[in-house]
Amino acid sequence: MDNTKPFPIHWVSTPNSPEFTLLSWALSHSSLISLDAEWKPTTLSPSPTTQLPNSTELRSFPTVSLLQLACQLLEPPPDSLISTKCDSIVFLVDLQSIPLDSIYAQLKQMFVDHNVLKLGFRFKQDLVFLSSTFSAFGCQHGFDLVEPFIDISSIYHHLQQRQSGRKIGKNSKSLASICEELLGISLSKELQCSDWSQRPLTEEQKSYAALDAHCLLDIFAIFQVAVDKEARESVTDVNVLGLARLSLGLTEVLEKPTACERIVSSRVSEASNIVRATTSSEFFKNEFSMDTVVSDSSCRNTVHLGDSLSRIISRYGSKILLKESDRKPRNSKKKGKKQPTLSLNLKSKGADGVDDWQGPPPWETLDAGDGYPKFLCDVMVEGLAKHLRCVGIDAAIPYSKKPESRELIEQAHKEKRVILTRDAKLLRHEYLLNNQIYRVRSLLKNEQLLELKISEDQLMSRCTKCNGRFIQKPLSTEEAIEAAKGFQKIPNCLFNKNIEFWQCMDCNQLYWE
Secondary structure, eight states, X not given: OTTSOOOOEEEEOOSSXXXXXXXXXXXXXXXXXXXXXEEOOOOSSOOOOEEOTTOSSEEOSOOEEEEEEEEEESSOOOTTTOSSOOSEEEEEEETTTSOGGGTHHHHXXXXXXXXXXXXXXXXXXXXXXXXXXXXXXXXXXXXXXXXEEEEHHHHHHHHHHHHHTSOOXXXXXXXXXHHHHXXXXXXXXXXXXXXXXXXXXXXXXXXXXXXXXXXXXXXXXXXXXXXXXXXXXXXXXXXXXXXXXXXXXXXXXXHOHHHIIIIITSOHHXXXXXXXXXXXXXXXXXXXXXXXXXXXXXXXXXOOOOHHHHHHHHHHOEEXXXXXXXXXXXXXXXXXXXXXXXXXXXXXXXXXXXXXXXXXXXXXXXXSSSSOOEEEEOGGGHHHHHHHHHTTOEEEOOSSSSOOHHHHHHHHHHHTOEEEEOOGGGGGOGGGTXXXXXXXXXXXXXXXXXXXXXXXXXXXXXXXXXXXXXXXXXXXXXXXXXXXXXXXXXXXXXXXXXOOEEEBTTTOOEEEO
């Protein structure tokens, strides 16, 4: 974290504050805003839906406690708002203190402002929880659209593909891994599961939350440089063909004798991309570079995007659009459909009956010798393994990154595990029907744990990193500090707290509640 450029952090907890005024100014003077949200980790055991104070509807999603916005400013803030000159600024909005209706309209407008590119890292779940939190407190229907939007995981994929020079499959690297690879910084995720509903937050929590949002701007900057370089190279390539006149149409370009050998064989779409990439400042001045524009809904002045961002949005921009089904827990029952029960044996219907489980769940008769089941999470639910380990369940992942079905079965049979998957095709293999396998239906990790009816009896007894067991005797703070030397960093905020530490017997990783 020490390698990052310092940036101002502002805590926003009341609308009648200089921080709120600065936030309002920044939202209308930013071309790029990265988003993140934090909430208190929910209990893993099923609980009845409760109604929040002053709310208008029943809630089942976690309540977002903190919203982080990192703004890339178009111009320095006025001296009357902030004394320090900066080109980016981070706001930590305390959603537990600030009246949500005081900021709802500004956020909703920013989410759909076409002159502001929004960044996030797998932000859809954050948006679902954020929308649920605001709608629960009377803010109409919450949020349902973020546009234009680019996911940092997609940016990383594009960078990797450009570097390798060939198409590569998408990966599921964590934000911490991407930061370490691209920025050379260590983004500790140890505070991610801390209690974000407690007040006041520790300085370590605030720093973590701010960096979690600001690092997205830094990653995007690397991507922007790469895209701009590619655009300049495209301009050079086309100028070599003698096509300096940028007013030529696509048909004329294809008909030019000097261009025939290089372009005619290409697809029309490729030629169109070349022409669009060579369109210099004259085009963007006409189309994108007006000084200001008045927004349709709130008369807020926003400077238009520049050439570079406009080019990136046109090529890589997307959106997050929440459907009605996104606003409901995925494991809720649907009308007209029979809710399947957990089981091992399938009806002999062939492919049409693969979802109809009968009898007890497959893990009721298969355990690790301690009364608890053992699972093998395939690549589609690999992230679930870490969550299962958090509650003390023995959860392994495949030996290889792209295992064949038979390899999964052999590993499950050898280690006496139940295969967990979301791949319906696996259930159609005849040789799988007599093996322990269960198709997970929920998408969110907490809902998957509820679906599996996992107990919390063994909470924090297994290493989430390597699946090893913890030592039976907890460590004191002094013992943990000694064990962590040269291996793991313990946040300073824990030193003055009377808490217990646990250590994995296999990889020596330290944990605390």
